[in-house]
Amino acid sequence: MKETIRAAKAAAEALRSVFDATPLQRNDHLSQKYDADIWLKREDLSPVRSYKLRGAFTAMRKHLEANPAQSRFVCASAGNHAQGVAFACRHFGVQGTIFMPVTTPQQKIDKTRMFGASHVEIVLTGDYFDQTLSAAKEFCATKGAHFLSPFDDTDVILGQASVAVELMDQLGKSPDFVVLPVGGGGLASGVTAYLREVDPKIAFRFVEPLGGASLRAALRAGHPETLGQVNSFVDGAAVARLGDKTYRMLDWVNPSHVLLAPEDRICITMLEMLNVEGIVLEPAGALSLDVLPEIADSIRGKTVVCITSGGNFDFERLPEVKERAQRFAGLKKYFILRMPQRPGALRDFLEMLGPDDDIARFEYLKKSARNFGSVLIGIETKRSENFTILFAKLDEAAFPYRDITNDGVLSEFLI
Template identity: 75%
Template sequence: MTEFALSTLAATRALRALFEPTPLQRNDHLSARYGADIWLKREDLTPVRSYKIRGAFTAMRKLRERDPNAGHFVCASAGNHAQGVAFACRHFGVKGTIFMPVTTPQQKIAKTRTFGGDAIEIVLTGDYFDQTLAASQTFCSEAGAHFLAPFDDASVIEGQASVGVEILDQLGKAPDVVILPVGGGGLAAGVTGYLRATAPETEYRFVEPVGGASLTAAIAAGHLVTLDQVDSFVDGASVARIGALPYERLDWIVPEQILRAPEDRICVTMLEMLNVEGIVLEPAGALSVDVLPELADQIRGKTVVCVTSGGNFDFERLPEVKERAQRFSGLKKYFILRLPQRPGALREFLTMLGPDDDIARFEYLKKSARNFGSVLIGIETKAAENFTLLETKLDEAGFTYRDISSDPILAEFLI
């Protein structure tokens, strides 16, 4: 057994002072759908509802072992890492200063404060995370505190690797395939580092959001790459640059092992897991389940473990998730319709709607036109093919319209 595997076993034992192993649950619904033996490693059920507590605790424990006087820790995070650090600070009875962007939702701030209690201080600074990170590192240096990185740290990777230890112990055998979400890369580097040493026959698939595919870019280029733009929707995995140390430990990956999940499709998966299974997953936590349809032919008859990495979902975002899911599934569209300014024009349009078509939004965009008025109209339906029928009717009646559902610029300003 490798030195990393041995140290991971020690880290896993130490974690039991904090919480019991998260459940590894066979999912009958997914297993039946894909003809496979599919298990969910429920990292959404840790005390802070994400795996991040493992790395934060392990890094803090090892620092204190090397320096018993270490009593002040600093991190920068808008979410799960902050909550993990806060929980660990309270456990060890040390001081924590947690920097969060000013734009962080109050729900996440409140949860971080709950987990840390009197042990932590939250500093809100910076509109963007890079500003927050720079402020935290400056403060850390001036205060003589210890900075806890979210993923680019050997002890953090060791802590995240404990997920792999629990998978083997709970399953009682090596899984055929493990599907891992990737953001900064700490979880993927840790779990594969342990399992490749103890279960060499296991295969891996890695999942990134389309709008934050930094591992894909790095593997393609053969070196670290910083993405020019990142879609922040999958906030737990939207990282512009994978960590240097995780990348170093993942450089054996080939492009065929990486999948990219569209943000809107992730919303479909989140809603299905909530409505069918009663499982609340944040966007990053749904990544491993989201790609199962793409892997259907590869996993049939196999034992598959999907790591659901987190469940810190703010239900105020549910309307947005539903909206994006409907648009991805073709059940909701937005049109700009040129409506003739004559009596009966609106009634004529309404008669074209089918029994399953509902108007979800209706707004005049141009109210001063003499001959035509531009209307923003949102329509929900029960089957995607209903829109084909509607558009055929519009064309036959000579209506001028434009589908803006997939136009990112217009959708941002109008929808």
């Protein structure tokens, strides 16, 4: 038996002391929709609601086996890795210092503290993650603690490979396709390393958020590159730079097999899974499902495993997710209308609205001229074509307007 297979199976077996294998579930809704045999590997149902526990536990276990006197571990994370490390610290009875940005939502801080209990100390420092990471590494250097990387670590990658061990055992055969989300590359590296040894015929597709395409950038450059800007909405996968180790394990990937998921479109997928299937996914957890329409022709009639990598979703974000989904689908728009300052002008505008059009926002911004006032208007509708009809009516009535739905600067200040 090859060493990769043997090590991954040993890692999976060791994890059974912490939690049972996460379910591999056939999804009838998606299978019918795409005329394929689609299975979901439910990492959102692990004890910390993400796969990150696997890597943290495995790396901590192996380090303690080699260094039994080690008593303190450190990580820098604002999310799932922090929770995995906290859980592992409590399991092994060691102390953990978890550095988190000052801007980390309280819900994530509370969950990390809950998993680690008295075994973790949380240090809030830095407005940006890079500052937090620097503080964590400086602490390690001065205190002799061991740093646990979220993805760029051989033992962390080995722990993530246990996902592949389980899905093969559960499916009982090789899938035709495996669809993997990518952030720093730890999960993708571990899963593909194992499955390529087991069956080289398995095909892979990799999914990154549009605003954090670090794998695609690395493949194009021939080495990891730091992205100049990252959209943090998909916080579980919005990584500015692929790991050095993970790149070396993924440099064989065909760039055309790396798909990009727009952040707002991911919201449509999240709502579909919540409303139709009752499955709560965080943005990163929905990545593998979001690209199914793009690969529909390739997977028709095939057996497909999609890894749903996490379900740590704060329901206070639900209004934002709904808003993003509506805007991407063309069902909600914002525009600035120059309203004539005359009796009946508002009534004239209201009569232009169709039976499916709802006013979601109406706010006078200022009286920009003696005869006109600027109004911020948000409209929701049931069919995107309804906006074509509305805007035609506005043009015909000579009501000047500006669609600001996709204007990042104006949207940030006004909406």
